[in-house]
Amino acid sequence: MTYKQLFDEAIGEVPPSSVDVDRVVAREGRRARGRRIGAATLAAVAVLAAAVGVGTLRSDRPAPAPANRSAEPLTDQQRVTTAMLAALDHEAPGLFWVTAGDEDPDTWDGPTTTQPVWRVREFSHLSAAGWFGWGVAAHDDVRARVSIEIVETKKAAWTEQDTCERTTLDCTLTHGPDGERIRSIDFQVRMTQPPDGPYSRMIERTVTVSRPDGIVVTVRVRSAEDKSLLTPAELTGVALAVR
Amino acid sequence: MNRDAENEYREFVASRLDSLRRMAYLLCRDWHTADDLVSITIGKLYRNWRRVGDARNVDAYVRRVLTHAWLDERRRPWRREHSVDELPDQEARVAEPTVADREVLLHLLAQLPPRRKAVVVLRYYCDLSVEETAEILGITTGAVKSQAARALEALRLLATTSTGGTA
Numbered sequence: 001m002t003y004k005q006l007f008d009e010a011i012g013e014v015p016p017s018s019v020d021v022d023r024v025v026a027r028e029g030r031r032a033r034g035r036r037i038g039a040a041t042l043a044a045v046a047v048l049a050a051a052v053g054v055g056t057l058r059s060d061r062p063a064p065a066p067a068n069r070s071a072e073p074l075t076d077q078q079r080v081t082t083a084m085l086a087a088l089d090h091e092a093p094g095l096f097w098v099t100a101g102d103e104d105p106d107t108w109d110g111p112t113t114t115q116p117v118w119r120v121r122e123f124s125h126l127s128a129a130g131w132f133g134w135g136v137a138a139h140d141d142v143r144a145r146v147s148i149e150i151v152e153t154k155k156a157a158w159t160e161q162d163t164c165e166r167t168t169l170d171c172t173l174t175h176g177p178d179g180e181r182i183r184s185i186d187f188q189v190r191m192t193q194p195p196d197g198p199y200s201r202m203i204e205r206t207v208t209v210s211r212p213d214g215i216v217v218t219v220r221v222r223s224a225e226d227k228s229l230l231t232p233a234e235l236t237g238v239a240l241a242v243r
Numbered sequence: 244m245n246r247d248a249e250n251e252y253r254e255f256v257a258s259r260l261d262s263l264r265r266m267a268y269l270l271c272r273d274w275h276t277a278d279d280l281v282s283i284t285i286g287k288l289y290r291n292w293r294r295v296g297d298a299r300n301v302d303a304y305v306r307r308v309l310t311h312a313w314l315d316e317r318r319r320p321w322r323r324e325h326s327v328d329e330l331p332d333q334e335a336r337v338a339e340p341t342v343a344d345r346e347v348l349l350h351l352l353a354q355l356p357p358r359r360k361a362v363v364v365l366r367y368y369c370d371l372s373v374e375e376t377a378e379i380l381g382i383t384t385g386a387v388k389s390q391a392a393r394a395l396e397a398l399r400l401l402a403t404t405s406t407g408g409t410a
Contacts, residue, residue: 003367010348011265018278019264021256021285025249028289032244093286 027094030114080131081120084148087241088116091234098143101136105202105224108136108143128153130215137229144223146230148242151216169203172232176240181210184232189222203228207235217242244292252292255301256285263309269364270313272353280316284309306369307379310361358382362390 074082088095096112120133134147163183164171170186189202205228206220217239221229230238244252263284267277287308288295295304352360358380365376366387377387 002370004370006348007269007364007368008265011268014261014264014268015274017260017264018275019260019281019285021253021260024282024286025253025289028286029244032290 031093077120077122077131080150081118081133083242084120084133085116085118087148087238088146090241091237092139092230094139095229096138098136098138101143101145103145105145108138108145108224112138128216139229142223142225142227142229144221144229147218147220147222148238149216149218149220150242151218152214153216176209176211176236179212180240182236182239183208184236186228186232205230205232205235207232207239209236209239244289248292252289256288259302259305263305266306266364266369267309267313269349269352269368270310270360271316272349276316280309280312283312303375303379306365306371310365310379314357314361359390359393362387363395366391367395 095116096114097117098108098110098112099117100110101108101117116135118133118135120131122131123129128151130149130151132147132149134145137144137146164173164185169188170184172184174182174184176182184205184207186203186205189204202222202224203226204220204222206218209217211217219235219239219242221235223229260281263281264274264277267280267284268274271277271280284305288301288305291304295301352363355363361380362376365371365379366373371379373384373387377384380387382390
């Protein structure tokens with residue numbers, strides 16, 4: 001008996017496959033079409049993002065010269081947008097984006113596109129400063145508001161996110177490969193739209209990654225359905241990947 | 244990808260799906276995760292189908308992608324299992340392979356550290372050479388030999404005692 005036979009025997013009966021080749025082909029076809037549409041622009045952005053680095057929040061970090069001198073220098077907002085979307089695409093490829101989706105869940109049923117509809121703004125408060133990006137994404141039959149927040153806290157210590165004491169549906173605390181503290185939390189929220197309108201029930205899944213350098217990255221999906229758009233692992237991957 | 248290329252891709256995937264799922268299962272010991280890993284692998288294969296080349300290269304490519312997809316999954320701290328270097332002591336074996344033997348083999352494999360497990364699967368399940376295994380894992384041939392050596396005795400013992408012969 002060869003080792004292969006031995007292993008095959010150890011594996012035993014193989015269950016039916018859940019690998020959906022048609023779906024993989026369709027997803028990759030969409031990705032390829034999306035890449036072709038924006039290939040030139042995205043390539044330039046990606047090269048520059050890699051060359052310049054993503055120390056957007058660290059103003060004391062010197063920015064290397066752009067590798068592609070023929071392209072316009074990227075703004076901080078463009079670099080942050082690229083970093084956020086790259087992290088999302090890496091961890092959750094194949095998302096569609098609701099073109100006219102806003103905070104109101106009633107707008108989430110609109111038409112979608114493969115091109116990310118992603119708004120990014122910079123903010124600065126007394127306690128923290130950083131960037132906030134968000135959009136309404138769709139995958140299969142689930143639609144949800146997705147947001148990424150990159151925050152540099154101005155307080156010496158901020159440990160609120162290290163607990164699981166709030167009333168939650170689920171909450172886990174782990175650590176990342178480089179000493180990051182990770183909290184994944186699911187909870188139910190009730191929203192009113194407009195402010196004095198009727199309640200709508202939402203499920204919110206949030207992963208917060210607190211890096212040793214003081215940066216806190218929070219990735220959040222909020223959906224009106226019980227099924228979440230992204231898994232905790234995918235959210236954590238995004239939060240760890242955003243730089 | 245044009246229609247002819249897509250047909251070739253689909254034929255290749257159909258012909259290798261079972262072996263890829265088995266390889267993935269040996270690495271992760273969970274059929275859902277195995278199918279996820281295979282889906283990731285064939286997705287990357289689709290993207291790179293034109294430049295991967297002939298079937299021999301494709302086989303090497305998918306094994307590399309699958310192995311690294313699993314190693315990447317393992318590196319994610321929230322999915323990390325803790326492996327130990329020491330193999331459990333062998334109990335006395337019976338002459339015929341049993342369900343218990345199969346469980347012991349999978350248990351032995353599961354206890355190996357990730358890269359050593361990948362070495363065992365690539366060398367002894369996929370039947371790759373030391374050089375091919377080293378190339379896929381990006382390590383030296385010496386490292387492949389040393390990684391395999393500690394696991395080999397236990398696996399050989401099981402193979403021999405369960406069949407009465409030598410693997």
